[in-house]
Amino acid sequence: MARKLKTYQTSLGFFDLAIAAPSMKAALEAWGADSNLFHQGAAKESDDPDVIAATMAKPGVVLRRPVGSDGSFKEHAELPTDLGGGRPTKAARKSKGSKAKEPSSRPVDKAAERKAALDYQREERRRELERAKEEAARQKERERRQQAVDKAQAALDKAAQEHAKRASAIQAEVEALEKRSEAEETRWDKEKARLEAALRRARTN
Secondary structure, eight states, X not given: OOOOOEEEEEEETTEEEEEEESSHHHHHHHHTOSSOTTTTTSEEEOOOHHHHHHHHHSTTOOXXXXXXXXXXXXXXXXXXXXXXXXXXXXXXXXHHHHHHTSOOOSOOOHHHHHHHHHHHHHHHHXXXXXXXXXXXXXXXXXXXXXXXXXXXHHHHHHHHHHHHHHHHHHHHHHHHHHHHHHHHHHHHHHHHHHHHHHHHHHHXX
16 A cells, blocks of 8 residues: 655755655655654655645655755756855744744645655656666676686686786796706716827827
8 A cells, every 4th residue: 555645855956856755755855865864853744735835746766955055946057146145034934934834734645645646656766676677787897807806716717817828837947958958068078088088198199
């Protein structure tokens, strides 16, 4: 059964944010908040009929308006044009907020509430599918990067093995040459000694 939606409101960065969601937790998740803004007093349930109507028209969608303004909430809002007038604007917002707390004379539309709740569920599923799609893309990129790393590592390992093989063959050749050199030195020493002895005998005869 679809849960009844409520409208929640906060301010983050350059924007006021509003959303129709079934709970404060759902609102915080949709806003991407990393702390409980409600416990901090930075977020609240809205009772402004205009804000409620705007969020219920697009349940589950984060609506924005320039921070400090009294304009309507939209899915895509422009940045504030006057960032220097934060304090007066905040006071104006406060006065408007107190005015918005007056009881709404609009009748409760149960059918509209059910439709908004179902729309929220659809939007939530859309967001979940979008998150799953993004995660799948990230996983694919991680796998592609890992494959590239594995390929480069395999090439390095193969080259290292080839180098070790060649170095071993060269070392064997060096050792063989050293043995031949030693054998030649031994042979020459004997030959030289024999020839020098013959030379000495020739000189004494």
